[in-house]
Structure formats: C-alpha cells, structure tokens
Amino acid sequence: MSLLEVTDLKVSFNTADGVVRAVRGMSFTVDRGRTLGIVGESGSGKSVSTQTLMGLTPGARVEGRALFDGEDLLTVGEKRMRTIRGAQIAMIFQDPLSSLHPLYKVGWQIEEMVRQHEPGAGKEQARKRAVEMLGLVGIPQPERRVDDYPHQFSGGMRQRAMIAMALALNPKLIIADEPTTALDATVQAQILDLMQRLQREFDTALIMITHDLGVIADMADDVLVMYGGKPVEFAGRRDLYYRQHHPYTKGLLQSVPSATGAKGRLRPIPGQPPSLINLPSGCVFHPRCEYVMERCRVDEPPLAPVPSGLGEEGREHVSACWLPHEAVGLGADAERVRRRAAGLDAGGTDDVDGGSR
Incomplete structure (x- = not known):
C-alpha cells in the first residue's frame, strides 16, 4: 500500500463569475522514500490540489478520496487535521518570508511547533x-541564529529554516510548493541538494511542485503533468523526458533551454492556458495543440496506458491524448502524426507517408 493514494x-470554487473547476479528477500515489514531481503552467491546479489535501482551501467544494496511511484526509475533522499537519505531513511554501511570522524569532517558531505536537517536550x-x-540544514x-528574526535571514537561509521546521518532527511526507523559485541558481542548487540528502536520511516521501523541469530531472522518481485542472x-x-506522449508535455520540454540542448530560439507553447470557468470542449489542450484532430475538439480523452519500456520495471505510463501509441516521443511532424491517427481511427491500414507496413 502506498503512503498516499x-x-x-x-476541487471547485463558487465565484461571482461562475464555478472555478480548479481540479477536475486527479489521481496519483506516492510511496515512502520516493519523489513525485508535479509540473504545469500557472493555473493548472498543482498548488490547489496539495493545499486541499492539507485542509487549506476553505470554502472549496471537494470530492474524491485521499488515503494517507489508510486515513482519508478529505473527511477527517479540523481537530484531527491539526495533528496530521506538520507532524505527519509538512509543507514548504514558495515564499518563506510570508510563511514565517515576522514578529517571532525563527527558533521560537520551530520550538512552538515541536511543543504543540509533542506535549511532553519541555x-x-x-x-x-x-x-x-x-x-x-x-x-x-x-546556537546564535536561533534567536534571530526572519528578516535577519537571507532568502536562502529562510528557506533552509523552513526545511528545518518541516523536518523537525520527522514527517512521513513533505509537500514542497515551488520551494526555490525566488532563489538564485547557486542557492537553488544548494537547497535542492540539501532536500535530497535529508530525504534519504529520513526516508521521507516528497511531492515537488515546480515550473522548473530541470529540478524535476534532478529530483523526481515519477512525474505528473497537469493542464487545465x-x-x-x-x-x-526517464520515460517522460525521453518518450513523452502528450503534446503538452512535449511543449513544456521544448520551451526550456536545458531540455532541447539545441542552439537558437526557444519554442514556446502558443496561446494561453484555458479559463477554469469556461473550459474548451473535448481535450482542453486542443486550441494550442499542433497535432489537433477533429476528435480532439469533441471528445475528452481519458488517461490510457502508453507502452514505454525506458523506465523502471512496472512503472506506469499513462497519457490523456487521442494520438496513437506509435507517436510516443512525437518525433514525426504534426501532419504525419495526424494522418497516422486518422487511419487508425477509421480502422484502415497502418498508412504512413502513403505506404503500408
């Protein structure tokens, strides 16, 4: 049984403009000692999903199930959640200056959390x-810095203090929500190395939410790509980086220099992410997809298995796309892939470039 299922x-929110469908059917598992990377553009539902697991989305309408060590986080009361939050599941936020109270010493804030969850601790x-x-960390x-206030710490030091607070009670799971976005490259590398080392020492499961695919390449065991909730x-x-199937994943990888390894201009994904109030019909990515077919505009594809063979034995690879599995890696041009898919949809021969196999 996984640690988190x-x-x-x-997750949805009622607003004056309509219902915001922030998360629309998300399923994943996290095993002890492993790292799950969650990637996607802003507004894709990454942070809302994990904050909901922590009981930090008041006013939201929540459905589904989230079993943590056999206990459903979505149905436990607030009193029980306070005993889980911090002690068993810790969270590291993007901006530690807004997470640490400016009027209290850093050490006191760690001490208070320890005493709250361990009543016997003096x-x-x-x-x-x-x-x-x-x-x-x-x-x-x-011994001296424990009595300093948050504003007396640099950005990297504050993030280290947040990691120290997260690990103080040896939690089973840490959720890191963009923990290095505001840091320069050198400090970012130090923080990531620190998190990896401490994760190995404490055998802690980790959910890493980030826009940075380089961070995911360094840290994640499994990767979940989100779009439109x-x-x-x-x-x-390994499968995701070398044999990705979904065009959105391909677009993310091509939009960063380290992913392409090629000179010249980057290839951004055209268009804008969809409104979570008025979502497109069919596949929500179809208005921005270079491989779009008529079926994509009408029918929303389910997550379906994709044959991979590059990752660990038995690791799952699923994709929500109508493209044929032979398009894994998307090495062919868009028109060739569309023709291939159209031939399969029509039940015809495996026609590629006018020939048959």
Whole structure:
C-alpha cells in the first residue's frame, strides 16, 4: 500500500463569475522514500490540489478520496487535521518570508511547533531540537541564529529554516510548493541538494511542485503533468523526458533551454492556458495543440496506458491524448502524426507517408 493514494480528486470554487473547476479528477500515489514531481503552467491546479489535501482551501467544494496511511484526509475533522499537519505531513511554501511570522524569532517558531505536537517536550528540549535542526540544514552558528528574526535571514537561509521546521518532527511526507523559485541558481542548487540528502536520511516521501523541469530531472522518481485542472500525463522520469506522449508535455520540454540542448530560439507553447470557468470542449489542450484532430475538439480523452519500456520495471505510463501509441516521443511532424491517427481511427491500414507496413 502506498503512503498516499489520491483518487479522483475534484476541487471547485463558487465565484461571482461562475464555478472555478480548479481540479477536475486527479489521481496519483506516492510511496515512502520516493519523489513525485508535479509540473504545469500557472493555473493548472498543482498548488490547489496539495493545499486541499492539507485542509487549506476553505470554502472549496471537494470530492474524491485521499488515503494517507489508510486515513482519508478529505473527511477527517479540523481537530484531527491539526495533528496530521506538520507532524505527519509538512509543507514548504514558495515564499518563506510570508510563511514565517515576522514578529517571532525563527527558533521560537520551530520550538512552538515541536511543543504543540509533542506535549511532553519541555522548553529546553524544544530549543535544543530547534538548534539541532538549524545546524542540520546548514545554517552557521545555529546556537546564535536561533534567536534571530526572519528578516535577519537571507532568502536562502529562510528557506533552509523552513526545511528545518518541516523536518523537525520527522514527517512521513513533505509537500514542497515551488520551494526555490525566488532563489538564485547557486542557492537553488544548494537547497535542492540539501532536500535530497535529508530525504534519504529520513526516508521521507516528497511531492515537488515546480515550473522548473530541470529540478524535476534532478529530483523526481515519477512525474505528473497537469493542464487545465487535470493530469494529462504520468510516467517515470526517464520515460517522460525521453518518450513523452502528450503534446503538452512535449511543449513544456521544448520551451526550456536545458531540455532541447539545441542552439537558437526557444519554442514556446502558443496561446494561453484555458479559463477554469469556461473550459474548451473535448481535450482542453486542443486550441494550442499542433497535432489537433477533429476528435480532439469533441471528445475528452481519458488517461490510457502508453507502452514505454525506458523506465523502471512496472512503472506506469499513462497519457490523456487521442494520438496513437506509435507517436510516443512525437518525433514525426504534426501532419504525419495526424494522418497516422486518422487511419487508425477509421480502422484502415497502418498508412504512413502513403505506404503500408
């Protein structure tokens, strides 16, 4: 049994303009000691989905199931959730300055969390734990810096302090929501190396939410790609980077320099992400897809297995796209793939470039 099993999660919000369908049927699992990367453009539902698991989306209409160690996070009461949040599931946010209280010392905030979840821990024991954790994440002179305020820390130091707070109670799962976005490249690399090292030491499961596909390439075991509030592809890291099936995944990989390895201009995905109030019919990505067919405009594709063979044995690879499985990797040009798909849809021969196989 996986540590976390999320099944058909749906999250929506009532607004003056209509119902925002922020998450529209999200399913995934996270095993102990493994890292799940969740990627996608802003507004794709990445953060809302994980915040809902933590009980941080008040006013939302939530459906589905999220079993954490056999307990459904979506149905537990607020009192029970307070005992889970921080102690068993910790969260690292993008901006630590807004997550740390500016009027309280950093060490005191770690001590308070320890004492809240471990009633038997005294003040001296909690302070010792705070100093130990600050030292563990690489903050120099932790005995002195434990009494500093958040504004006295640099951005990288504040993020290290947040990691120290997240690990203070040895949680089973850490959710990191864009933890390095505001940091420069050198500090970002240090923070990611630190998180990987501590994850191995504590055998903690990790959900990494990010726009940075380079971060995912370094850290993730499995990758979930989201678009328009829904997962569009899920695969092991190696399969996703070398044999991606969904055109949106291909677009994400081509829009960053490190993914293409080629000189010249980047290839951005044309158009804009869809409104979560007025979603397109059929496949929500079809207005921006170079491989679009008539079927894409009418029918929404389900997540279906894709043959891969590059990842770990038994790792799942699914994609929500009407393209044939032979288009894995999308090495062919768009017109050739469309002709191939049209031939399969019509039940005809495997016609490629006018010939048959």
